[in-house]
Amino acid sequence: MGRLPMPGPIKRVLVPIWNEAHRLGWLVREQSAAILSGSTSLCSVCGKVRPMIYRRRVVPEKLVERWGLTPELAAALARKESSDCAGCGAKLRARRLASVILETFPVGSPPAPARSLAGWVKSPEAARLRVAEINRIDGIHEVLRALPNFASSDYHPGALPGEIVEGTRSEDLTRLTYRDESFDLVLTSESLEHVPDLDAALGEIRRVLVPGGRHIFTIPVLPDEPRTFSRAELRPDGSIKHLAASIHHPGGDVGYLVFTEFGADLPEILRAAGFELTVHFGPVRDDDLAQVYGCERIDS
């Protein structure tokens, strides 16, 4: 008989302690590795000088294999999706997005970029801005919700547009429920690639922005891919037509299907949708995939 020698009640107490100790051990190892590798810097979200923790395992080997990533690309993707600030947890793409917000909307007199988003939200200039976070961006969300004119939402499959689900407003990028010209700044992060109708999404973002308003966002862009292409199409009956090998990003029960794969023609696509694009932290390279895109609504 393979009975464990440990009595049940003792096991119930010891196993969580063991698991917690294991988790703390990992944490200490990650933090000390970040400190030793010299990646301690000022966080543009919380404003503290903290180790930035690189976690290679955020990109599982199974995905590396399925997506056919080179080791260099896998490491660049893991940097984008980790390099977490040990203070506030903001990952690299969130911290870079914060830096672009600070640069795009300078505060003070004379106007200058604030050192951190945590400082920026306290300024009268930021308090006047109407900001929409279409999908929750961890790290940034916790700071921006201090703004008086802040609308936050997320996409809940199956919910009605604008419906409140578990305390969060559900918004579908292809049919936003916000009024025309109601925001100075719209934020999305790793969302546009999952939208079945990209033109509709860009049209909606433009519609809810004031003229001259900004959409600051992140998306995956493939290095060496000259043209944007569709991996899948949503048929009118709701079924999905797969055009190229389908790719799912982690999340949900089965992951989120990628509809659009972006390439080097991104500026033209955005110009056709009525935006002028500025690429921050570019260009896209095999060793740096964490670009931030800043779009201004153009009205000619």
Ligand SMILES: [Zn+2]
């Ligand atoms: Zn931080």
